[in-house]
Amino acid sequence: MVGAGLSGCLMAVLLARRGCRVRVFERRSDPRSRAADHGRSINLGLSRRGMTALRAAGLLDEVLAHAAPMRGRVVHLPDGGLGFQPYGTSDDQILRSVLRNDLNTVLLDAAEAMPGVRFEFDAKLTAMDKSKATVECLFQTAGGVRRVLSETVIGSDGAFSTVRAQMHRGEPADYHQEFLPWGYKELSIEAGPPDERRTDPEALHVWPADGGLIVAHPNADRSLTGTIFLPLAGPDSFETLRTTEAVSSLLADRFPDLHRLVPDVVEQFLSQPVGHLVTVRTAPWHHDDRVVLLGDACHAVYPFYGQGMNSAFEDCVTLDGCLDRNPDDWAAAFAEYQAIRKPNTDVLADLSAENFIELRDRLASPLFLARKNADLALNRILGNRWVPLYTMISHTTTPYADALRRSRRQNTTLAWLAGAAATGTAAAGAVLLRNLARRVKGK
Numbered sequence: 063m064v065g066a067g068l069s070g071c072l073m074a075v076l077l078a079r080r081g082c083r084v085r086v087f088e089r090r091s092d093p094r095s096r097a098a099d100h101g102r103s104i105n106l107g108l109s110r111r112g113m114t115a116l117r118a119a120g121l122l123d124e125v126l127a128h129a130a131p132m133r134g135r136v137v138h139l140p141d142g143g144l145g146f147q148p149y150g151t152s153d154d155q156i157l158r159s160v161l162r163n164d165l166n167t168v169l170l171d172a173a174e175a176m177p178g179v180r181f182e183f184d185a186k187l188t189a190m191d192k193s194k195a196t197v198e199c200l201f202q203t204a205g206g207v208r209r210v211l212s213e214t215v216i217g218s219d220g221a222f223s224t225v226r227a228q229m230h231r232g233e234p235a236d237y238h239q240e241f242l243p244w245g246y247k248e249l250s251i252e253a254g255p256p257d258e259r260r261t262d263p264e265a266l267h268v269w270p271a272d273g274g275l276i277v278a279h280p281n282a283d284r285s286l287t288g289t290i291f292l293p294l295a296g297p298d299s300f301e302t303l304r305t306t307e308a309v310s311s312l313l314a315d316r317f318p319d320l321h322r323l324v325p326d327v328v329e330q331f332l333s334q335p336v337g338h339l340v341t342v343r344t345a346p347w348h349h350d351d352r353v354v355l356l357g358d359a360c361h362a363v364y365p366f367y368g369q370g371m372n373s374a375f376e377d378c379v380t381l382d383g384c385l386d387r388n389p390d391d392w393a394a395a396f397a398e399y400q401a402i403r404k405p406n407t408d409v410l411a412d413l414s415a416e417n418f419i420e421l422r423d424r425l426a427s428p429l430f431l432a433r434k435n436a437d438l439a440l441n442r443i444l445g446n447r448w449v450p451l452y453t454m455i456s457h458t459t460t461p462y463a464d465a466l467r468r469s470r471r472q473n474t475t476l477a478w479l480a481g482a483a484a485t486g487t488a489a490a491g492a493v494l495l496r497n498l499a500r501r502v503k504g505k
């Protein structure tokens with residue numbers, strides 16, 4: 063396994079459970095022996111898919127012990143007002159926020175405790191040859207280049223995967239990488255007084271603004287970790303905002319309550335590095351029974367639906383299920399895994415890009431809110447026969463592509479309903495409501 067990040071560690075646990083000997087090589091130092099990384103998202107929203115995968119590996123309770131619940135979004139409006147949008151219609155429809163480092167530590171400890179699993183840190187894959195009888199990997203380590211032979215190599219080495227690049231060498235492979243012209247920086251927001259809604263520790267916080275966006279997750283100690291997204295170049299961008307005056311004036315203008323909540327926000331802004339956001343679509347995800355990719359290595363997405371890690375965890379349990387069904391034919395297992403997952407993660411890439419526009423431009427719009435409220439109201443009335451897209455993505459394990467198809471059907475019906483309401487015809491409304499119940503029943 064190359065990469066001891068989130069998917070690599072979970073997959074190591076699942077493989078060890080089926081009796082495999084697993085060696086995990088990681089280019090960084092052991093995260094348990096150093097401070098958490100800066101410049102990367104340091105807390106993540108765990109939703110139903112991720113929790114279901116962690117439960118399957120017997121690790122959910124331990125992860126949740128480090129997590130803070132998020133019951134909805136607190137929206138910090140550009141005029142200084144505050145709004146709240148619940149995540150769902152029932153108490154179990156909540157997300158959990160967890161520090162990346164805490165999560166990685168739980169997963170590393172669990173994998174390391176399994177018989178047959180060994181980690182090697184500070185070992186960076188630099189080359190891989192899949193043409194030999196056993197796959198040959200070369201790792202750069204402090205002691206020089208190490209040569210390792212393995213029957214199978216799993217690439218869980220993230221969006222800029224070396225395993226993927228080496229596996230695709232000489233093959234007719236597809237690879238599409240798209241950078242968002244926006245980047246991000248992290249901001250730490252101290253815990254506020256207990257009754258301060260502006261730092262509510264049980265919600266995700268969003269500051270939608272013209273040409274900017276901040277999203278902040280709560281931590282178990284009631285502080286928030288924020289991520290400010292801005293264009294990389296052009297006016298009011300990371301490229302141009304380089305002085306205290308420029309940063310201070312932009313933040314005061316776009317995010318009016320931020321200075322009060324984060325007195326040193328300008329210093330933080332100027333001292334943090336800029337992170338980049340990338341979408342990756344690629345195929346194939348495997349080479350025979352010898353190499354296979356997991357998580358961001360095969361489907362990195364923008365973080366705006368909070369699904370990158372969740373879908374990476376879903377990959378692990380899906381692959382584990384494929385190995386169950388094809389115990390003696392790993393090439394077939396890998397092919398089945400790609401066939402199940404790729405159409406869904408392609409849809410997730412689109413949804414994640416669309417959600418950027420939703421968070422940035424629509425969250426403060428009354429029309430958008432009315433649409434969201436109508437969706438939730440219909441879900442309350444019709445239960446499982448009407449499930450908003452956000453609910454299907456975040457609070458169920460419905461495959462992403464099925465969720466999108468069903469949501470499109472619901473939207474068409476909602477448009478009919480709106481038409482009936484506009485014409486004010488009660489009879490038409492009744493017929494449409496009956497149709498609605500029929501159309502969405504059981505789908």
Ligand SMILES: Cc1cc2nc3c(=O)[nH]c(=O)nc-3n(C[C@H](O)[C@H](O)[C@H](O)COP(=O)(O)OP(=O)(O)OC[C@H]3O[C@@H](n4cnc5c(N)ncnc54)[C@H](O)[C@@H]3O)c2cc1C
Nearest residue numbers: 065067068069089103107187219220357358365370371372
């Ligand atoms: C700003 C931001 C916010 C996010 N928020 C969320 C969220 O709220 N919810 C969510 O579900 N997802 C979120 N994500 C996405 C999430 O972080 C990723 O999808 C997830 O980390 C993918 O897991 P992975 O195991 O595939 O890769 P990673 O966790 O990136 O792990 C890859 C590992 O491989 C190692 N590696 C790389 N190259 C090599 C090499 N050559 N040799 C050896 N080791 C190597 C790396 O050091 C790393 O440890 C967010 C992402 C960003 C950028």
